[in-house]
């Protein structure tokens with residue numbers, strides 16, 4: 001466990017409660033609570049600032065934390081940066097929902113984001129002499145793919161789009177990303193991958209397909225909070 005005594009940030013105040021080196025990061029803090037209540041033994045809450053609930057416990061004897069990150073790259077950017085650079089977290093695994101862009105994806109399928117293209121300018125801060133390609137950790141990706149196969153989960157590995165815009169005024173945007181082979185759209189993975197790359201730690205984003213953009217199919221908010229258990233179990237196996 002990482003020692004947090006005396007450490008706090010404007011957004012994470014553990015008050016001495018531990019944080020593990022491996023953390024699961026759903027956007028929705030109630031999904032974090034669900035994961036802690038369903039899977040963790042001896043869970044202790046380590047954050048409640050802004051309702052962004054965080055918990056630490058054990059899963060099959062291994063230490064693991066789970067915390068909400070909110071929606072969008074600025075929010076993910078803050079929480080993942082603080083977890084990595086202040087609290088020393090080393091393995092960050094996003095467990096999100098996504099909108100499918102390709103025909104072969106169905107509701108509840110699992111997507112593993114090998115890379116995350118984006119319409120955001122988050123990479124501008126690094127002042128690179130070109131365009132950065134945000135990639136997931138290959139080590140975590142291999143482990144996740146193996147765990148998904150063992151579980152028999154319908155899984156797709158490839159690129160996702162991390163968008164700043166949920167309600168886009170341009171109705172062609174998703175079709176353009178689909179034409180470049182992107183599997184799905186979501187809103188945070190690129191910022192997570194960039195913060196991890198800048199700090200030299202491992203990150204991976206897993207998703208459950210919550211809606212199909214091209215076929216106008218969707219799940220309910222209750223299902224988004226709790227019904228994504230295959231993805232959660234794959235992520236927990238990475239601890």
Ligand SMILES: O=P(O)(O)O[C@H]1O[C@H](CO)[C@@H](O)[C@H]1O
Nearest residue numbers: 026027028071096097186187
């Ligand atoms: O279900 P989460 O993890 O929040 O992820 C997706 O859902 C939100 C949009 O409804 C965005 O945060 C998007 O990335």
Ligand SMILES: O=c1cc[nH]c(=O)[nH]1
Nearest residue numbers: 097098099185186187
């Ligand atoms: O960001 C997201 C997440 C789920 N579905 C979408 O259409 N977009």
